[in-house]
Amino acid sequence: MKLADLPAELQQRLPAVDEALERRYRPVYEKFSDVMPVEEWLTRLPLVAAINDLKAERDAVVMAHNYQTPDIFHGIADATGDSLALARMAADVDAGTIVLCGVHFMAETARLMAPDKKVISPDPMAGCSLASGITAADVRALKARHPGVPVVAYVNTTAEVKAEVDVCCTSGNALDVVNALGAPRVIMVPDGYLARYVAERTSVEIIIWEGRCEVHERFTAEEINQFRDESGTWVMAHPECSPEVIDASDYVGSTAGMIRELKTRRPPRVMLLTECSMADNVREAVPDTRFVQPCNLCPHMKRITLEKTLMALWAGSPEVEVAEDLIAPARRSVQAMFELTAVRAA
Numbered sequence: 001m002k003l004a005d006l007p008a009e010l011q012q013r014l015p016a017v018d019e020a021l022e023r024r025y026r027p028v029y030e031k032f033s034d035v036m037p038v039e040e041w042l043t044r045l046p047l048v049a050a051i052n053d054l055k056a057e058r059d060a061v062v063m064a065h066n067y068q069t070p071d072i073f074h075g076i077a078d079a080t081g082d083s084l085a086l087a088r089m090a091a092d093v094d095a096g097t098i099v100l101c102g103v104h105f106m107a108e109t110a111r112l113m114a115p116d117k118k119v120i121s122p123d124p125m126a127g128c129s130l131a132s133g134i135t136a137a138d139v140r141a142l143k144a145r146h147p148g149v150p151v152v153a154y155v156n157t158t159a160e161v162k163a164e165v166d167v168c169c170t171s172g173n174a175l176d177v178v179n180a181l182g183a184p185r186v187i188m189v190p191d192g193y194l195a196r197y198v199a200e201r202t203s204v205e206i207i208i209w210e211g212r213c214e215v216h217e218r219f220t221a222e223e224i225n226q227f228r229d230e231s232g233t234w235v236m237a238h239p240e241c242s243p244e245v246i247d248a249s250d251y252v253g254s255t256a257g258m259i260r261e262l263k264t265r266r267p268p269r270v271m272l273l274t275e276c277s278m279a280d281n282v283r284e285a286v287p288d289t290r291f292v293q294p295c296n297l298c299p300h301m302k303r304i305t306l307e308k309t310l311m312a313l314w315a316g317s318p319e320v321e322v323a324e325d326l327i328a329p330a331r332r333s334v335q336a337m338f339e340l341t342a343v344r345a346a
C-alpha cells in the first residue's frame with residue numbers, strides 16, 4: 001500500500017509539512033537521521049503526525065518490535081521491545097486498542113495477554129518462518145512419541161501451538177526456562193538452532209524440532225571471519241543463528257540482551273548478526289559505535305509500513321482474533337514462562 005492508495009478521507013487528514021511540523025518532530029528524526037535521508041523523512045512525516053494524532057482519538061497505543069523501520073520504531077511507537085517485552089507490556093496497556101507493529105504471532109500474543117483489548121495488525125499476512133514451521137498437530141505427535149516429556153515452545157509460534165505446549169520461552173530466557181522445569185528431557189520447538197544453543201549449555205537432554213528463522217540462518221561464519229580482519233569489530237549474534245556463527249561470535253543474546261550489552265560495552269565497531277533495522281534503531285543510544293555489515297532484512301517484518309498502520313488505526317481493523325477455546329491454554333503457557341523465570345530470578 002502506497003500513500004496514494006489511502007482513501008481520500010484519510011489523505012485529507014495528512015498535515016502539510018511546514019516549519020512548525022518539522023520543528024515538532026526534529027528530535028524524533030535526529031534519532032535516525034544517519035540512516036534516512038531528510039528528503040525521505042519529509043515524505044514520512046505527514047504519516048507519522050497523522051498516526052500520532054489519530055492514536056488519541058482512537059484510544060490506541062502502538063507497540064513496535066525492535067525489527068521495525070526507524071520511522072515506526074522512533075516515530076509512532078509508544079512501546080518498543082523484543083517479543084518478551086511486547087508480551088509483558090500488552091498485559092499492562094490501559095488503552096482500549098493495541099496496534100501491534102510486528103509479525104502475526106506477536107499480535108496474537110498481545111491478544112492472549114490482553115484478552116479484553118482490541119488488537120489490530122497493520123498487515124495480518126506478516127508471518128514468520130519459525131511460526132509456520134510447526135503446527136498443533138505436529139506438537140501432539142511429538143507428545144505422543146515422547147509421553148510425559150515437557151514441551152517448551154519459543155514464543156515465535158501460533159496460538160494453536162502455544163495452546164498445546166507446557167511453557168513458552170524467548171531467546172533471552174530459553175536456557176532458564178529449560179533448567180527451571182527440573183526435567184531430565186525436554187522437547188523444544190520450533191527453532192532447531194535455539195534448541196542446540198540451549199542443549200550445549202544445559203545437562204537436560206533436548207529433543208529438537210528443526211525449524212529455522214529464514215533471516216538468521218543466512219549468516220555464515222565466513223562473513224564474520226572476513227570482518228574480523230578489521231580490528232576491533234565486536235560480533236554479536238542472535239541465538240537463531242547457526243552453531244558455527246554462534247561459536248564465531250563474541251556475544252550471543254536476544255535483541256534486548258544485545259541492546260543492554262551494547263550500552264554497557266560501547267564497542268567502537270560492532271557487527272549485529274540480526275535483522276537490519278535493529279542497528280538502525282539502536283545506534284542513537286550508542287552514538288560512538290560504528291555498525292558494520294552484514295545484516296539481513298526480514299521480509300515479514302517489512303510488510304508493516306506507516307501507510308498500513310495509519311489505515312488500520314483509522315479503520316479499526318484488521319482485528320487479530322484468537323479462537324475462544326485457545327485463549328486460556330495458550331495464555332497459560334506464556335504465563336508459565338513468566339512464573340518459571342520469576343522464581344529463578346528471585
Ligand code: SF4
Nearest residue numbers: 128129213214215298
Ligand atoms: S526475523 Fe526470523 S524469527 Fe523474526 S519474524 Fe522474521 S522470520 Fe520470524
